[in-house]
Amino acid sequence: MTTGTTTAPAGSAIAPRRRRADDVAGLGTARAGLFVAPALIIIGLFLLFPAVWTIWLGMTDYRLTGLQAASPEFVGFDNYTDALTDPSFWNSLWLTLIFVLFSGIIGQTLIGFALAWSVRNIHGWAKALIEGLVLAAWVIPASVASFLWLVLLDRRSGTVNGLLGTEGTAWLIDHPMESIIVFNIWVGTAFSMQLFSSALSAVPPSQIESAKMVGASGWQQLRDVIVPNIKGHILTNTLLITLWTFNTFTPYLVTAGGPNGKTEILSVYIYETAIPGGQLGLGAAISLIMLLINLVIALGYVRVSRGRKKR
């Protein structure tokens, strides 16, 4: 039903393109370079320089204070071998993997999907209320949320102990990892829920109707219609959640890595090493190791998603 009125502006837009076929924007190389210069400077200043500096720092014995702060010495790969032979590094990596698996992949993704699935047919105020509550957890600044959780889990007058009748239970001392896993699920589930909500609304209703017509149960609909339709979303969501959870520092606000390093996930481990521990060189080296692990995770997902598209 289109009319012919759009042809005139379209023709005028093509005109400059015809004149400079090699340069779409029509700026010329020098001007185009100037145009992106601010962005390049910012990228160089805030991304490239810190990255290169981290690599250099990681090869020195630089410390926050003392003699090594005044004149750090080049130690080559000592920091890397020190980190990789230190049991506390591997312990920290192990804790991080547990944390990512339970709070990120299982917790946030599954609960987020379950929430999105269960509210998909609800409309009106009830849906707004549920979504609002979940989003609130996400919108509250992490520092505020962590205070809230400290109060909830407090040993002496905590709300959780009051509700469960478990007076005197020090959740953050007796079950530190479980506590930060639940905390992180609480903080981050809203994202998965929102993402899956929009994914679910994009599933063609005709396919669901057809499945219902042939008598598929709820589970069968989910497995054979919904999941194949939103596979891409599941993958993207899992990649994002994994990387975010892997790098998050927020649990530090709840447990400070304690007690005795039981919640010292990698980000906290690096902070403890570099800032209060003062070993900036070693901290930089571990940061780089962490960056490489991130890269491996991302590449892994890219491979999986490529394989999926080929099929």
Place this chain on the structure above:
Amino acid sequence: MINHSRRRTLAAFAIATAGALVFAGCAGEAPEETEESGPVTLTITANAITGGKNAAEADWITDWVIPEFEAAMEEDGKDVTVEFEPQGVDDENYKTKIALDLQSGEGADIIGMDGIWVGEFAEAGYIKPLSEVGGDAVDDWEGWEQIPEAVQAALSFDDARYGVPQGADGRVLYFNKDLFEQAGLPADWQPESWDDVLDAARELKKLDGVTPIQLNAGTAMGEATTMQGLLPMLVGTGEQVYEEEQWVGDTDGLNDVLDLYKTIYVDEGLGDAVLQQEAAGRDTSFQLFASNQIGILLEGDYFWRSVINPAEGVGTAPMANRDEVVGYTKIPAMEPGSGINGQNFVSMSGGTGRVLNPNSDHPEVAWELLAFMNSADAYEARNAGTLAITPRTDVNDEMLADDPMLTYVSEEVLPITAYRPPLAAYPQVSTALQQATLDVVSGMSVADAASAYADAVKDIAGDDAVSGG
């Protein structure tokens, strides 16, 4: 479609933006005005904040130091403005903050710091000897005569003064007389040995809802664990953390101290081990003591004059009946005579003070302000709020008589006290000691904790610099 003039505008905008970024980077390095005739702004920072940590010091700086100093400068015809940057955080966080400030060439002109940080800050080149920063006026200052050498040493490193000490302190055992009475213990309690302390704790354990004794342990409390826990006990065994150019390693004394921790927290449950692992454990222990739930607590005089001080707006855990209920007594050696120098009683002292920032734009005026803050008048004004032991003999002689507790510390505790070594490696050794106590409190055997500690110190200082097996 972008026409020619619009394109030119965009290009100009791009150049301007890039230029602005480049210039923004340079602006900070422009040479500063060194002429002292113009208006001068000085800043003071300290881990003190009105209504919170070290409130009395913060109030004194804002209500007395700043207006008085500005007025005095105005009389001299100088236009000086002083600003206070309060902090109210854990000492460890405060230390990190000022280290980062100094490292990046920033920071306040006058910085309050713990004496024990002076070594590592000096080695890093963050701070410089006072006379190098403040000029000749520093050595001519009248105050040095009033401050005993030992007190000056708290802010010195390598035989050079890096700052002006702001006080001396000592550690004692505090106890709650109400709880002692309920447990049938004397109100004028003076234990002679560790066993006496443990016996009293065992009596207190019979009371409901009371933690008998809290001896600081663990890494969450940072230096408080070393200074108000392990070190006073260690000197009670006759050993020091650093003597004859060696750090204490896996020694008998250290094992005795760790055994004591095990007795208190693991074997007999006289203390609350969980509390020692909580992130806010020290503040919680203050609150619990103030609410009559802890029987015995080892703390410095800071606890008396600041934490539980009932005066309006001073204490973070004020006790209205502090003077009647809270008793204090010297810390006994393990056994009579087993302490360092054959002492029956022991203590540890530290000192805080203020240094000049070498990056200061107006170091000479900053020194004038620092000297002003350490004048007799300034200490008298400071003590009008809450009394503290000052570094100045003239002021102490006049004022301490007003407070029996501080007189006690000054007369009974300071003569028998010991100091931490002013070495740059100390803070790392201290962290290793904290970890050793944490290991014991969380269930590791004393032997394992002690040998893990000794290994850690060997990594820090080298094999030869550690004593013991």
